Amino acid sequence: MSRLTDSLAELLGRDPRKPAPEEIPVEVKTLHREKRADKRRIEKIRVELAHKAARAAPEKIRRTRWLVLAAVNLLFVFSYWLDIQLLEGALTASRFAGFHMADLHSALQVMLAFKHVVINLLIGTVTVLVLWWLLGGRTFCAWVCPYHLLAEWAELLHEWLARKKLVKDHPLDRRLRTVAWLVFALLALLTGYTIYETISPTGILSRALIYGPGVALIWVGILLAFEVFYSRRAWCRYLCPIGLTYGLVGATSPFKVRYHLPTCFHEGECRKVCLVPHVLDTVILGRARGLEVDIGADCTRCGRCVDACPTGSLTFHYPGQRQDAT
Amino acid sequence: MNAKAKTTRRRPGQKARRRFLRSVLYGAGVLGISLLGYLPVVGQWITRLRPPGALLEEKFLAACIKCGQCVQVCPVEAIHLADLDEGFGIGVPYIDARSQACDFSCDGLQCVLACPTGALTHDVNYPHQVDMGIARVVNEGACLAVQGKGFRGQARGPDFTGKLRYEEVDRWNPILVRDHPYDLELCDLCVRQCPIEIRIAQCEAGKPPSGDEYQCPPRPAIQLEPLGQGGAMRPVILDGCVGCGVCEMICPVEPAVIVMDSVESRAKSTGLRT
Numbered sequence: 001m002s003r004l005t006d007s008l009a010e011l012l013g014r015d016p017r018k019p020a021p022e023e024i025p026v027e028v029k030t031l032h033r034e035k036r037a038d039k040r041r042i043e044k045i046r047v048e049l050a051h052k053a054a055r056a057a058p059e060k061i062r063r064t065r066w067l068v069l070a071a072v073n074l075l076f077v078f079s080y081w082l083d084i085q086l087l088e089g090a091l092t093a094s095r096f097a098g099f100h101m102a103d104l105h106s107a108l109q110v111m112l113a114f115k116h117v118v119i120n121l122l123i124g125t126v127t128v129l130v131l132w133w134l135l136g137g138r139t140f141c142a143w144v145c146p147y148h149l150l151a152e153w154a155e156l157l158h159e160w161l162a163r164k165k166l167v168k169d170h171p172l173d174r175r176l177r178t179v180a181w182l183v184f185a186l187l188a189l190l191t192g193y194t195i196y197e198t199i200s201p202t203g204i205l206s207r208a209l210i211y212g213p214g215v216a217l218i219w220v221g222i223l224l225a226f227e228v229f230y231s232r233r234a235w236c237r238y239l240c241p242i243g244l245t246y247g248l249v250g251a252t253s254p255f256k257v258r259y260h261l262p263t264c265f266h267e268g269e270c271r272k273v274c275l276v277p278h279v280l281d282t283v284i285l286g287r288a289r290g291l292e293v294d295i296g297a298d299c300t301r302c303g304r305c306v307d308a309c310p311t312g313s314l315t316f317h318y319p320g321q322r323q324d325a326t
Numbered sequence: 327m328n329a330k331a332k333t334t335r336r337r338p339g340q341k342a343r344r345r346f347l348r349s350v351l352y353g354a355g356v357l358g359i360s361l362l363g364y365l366p367v368v369g370q371w372i373t374r375l376r377p378p379g380a381l382l383e384e385k386f387l388a389a390c391i392k393c394g395q396c397v398q399v400c401p402v403e404a405i406h407l408a409d410l411d412e413g414f415g416i417g418v419p420y421i422d423a424r425s426q427a428c429d430f431s432c433d434g435l436q437c438v439l440a441c442p443t444g445a446l447t448h449d450v451n452y453p454h455q456v457d458m459g460i461a462r463v464v465n466e467g468a469c470l471a472v473q474g475k476g477f478r479g480q481a482r483g484p485d486f487t488g489k490l491r492y493e494e495v496d497r498w499n500p501i502l503v504r505d506h507p508y509d510l511e512l513c514d515l516c517v518r519q520c521p522i523e524i525r526i527a528q529c530e531a532g533k534p535p536s537g538d539e540y541q542c543p544p545r546p547a548i549q550l551e552p553l554g555q556g557g558a559m560r561p562v563i564l565d566g567c568v569g570c571g572v573c574e575m576i577c578p579v580e581p582a583v584i585v586m587d588s589v590e591s592r593a594k595s596t597g598l599r600t
Contacts, residue, residue: 089393089398093395093442094393118448172348176353180357192388193364194387194392195360197414214410
């Protein structure tokens, strides 16, 4: 199976597959073998982690990302409040300097329910499709979605409570998101109502910011509480169909997180912070299928793994970017 | 130690089954709550006056992408977005005519032009083609004109924040109704401020706002009819009424003598009056 088919299958909920021996090129196999034979590897990891703990570098990308996320959402808010008409509308559909934009999942729901596509919606949908294909698909989740930010804060609380042994994470089945996507698509088609929009925390939060809060925020609160006390990042990981839509768009995107095998110590720091750790299966010693591996479609390009990796083995990658083996 | 022993004894199949069950419950819970949104819609708990050009209610809920661009362009800020208590209608625009009606002071139906999905049908070009609903006289006995009374002062009192465009004051910008007091021998505010009647009068005087021949409404919307002796009159809603709600907003009587009825009249509407 090709890397893309695997990436899509994992996006839809399949567990990552261990590569068969014949899928691993000889030089990669040799490298795996050398790493396994390296008796001092564990010692190196200890030194590495101790060094990292002593420095405790701030998560630079995360800070930038939070700023970008806040800036995009506040641009909506101030465009309306100050009437500067730069970015009108909400995250579900908007006009940037007059150009139509439509959230792909909201547009899909409307198309299925209404069964009629006006030209403005088509223009907005195609614009956003091209934009997020270029930017990496689920990049939308980590860099724009306001619920993602609240969920990250809820996650910090969850982890703190988990360290105090007050809560425990209950992982769910990742195939649930695919089922939810299909069910909400079918419901829109059959009932003629955009039912997912009723409970979409992304839409609710975007509108609450721009047009003022309402009782719908209670629903968002319930979702966050569920994540704090029961299942870490449950909405984004296991349910949100918007994430799946953007994941499909980003599957072939040129913008990726790239994994560099030779420098990796396989300590697993990246997988601890990752929203979707299954995409980082390749960093487990013996799993990489190349000296360089692009991370799969479910990756939100949030950059937490890039921040977390002590050896710089994970980097953002654009095509044409100069390759240095740092 | 005991707990740990228990965990080891638990078969891996059992752990996976539990995870599966949790996932089914979570998914079913979310789905169930989303479907609860059907109740306010099917029960018609809340019926709303929708912005100009709104399709038949069911189609309107299907087509609306809940972005609020119509809210942002409205010069009198008549449009609001519904909350979660309206179920599937969450984020869908409505107008509360009593607090701020649509007075078509944008002339060009900005909300219709702003709508990205055609939930507000782009086939509507002029206010008189709009089909938001129809006005109904519900409380005729309280009507000042029916009692033969005049009206002096601010139509809705000093605290009312609603706006109207008075073309004789400012052609382009709506002003606060409280800043435009009236002095009327017989109260005729509902007829006097009706945007359709105002446009008809302009057309009859040979002074429509532009040279566009189609802008003149073909039918009147509201008039006062004589009621017995003594100069009393009563408001009568006519076929040209588009349901914009200005008469409901401007009515100085509390509660208003005229209210918008959008349910019955929109039952077959496509948002466009034919």
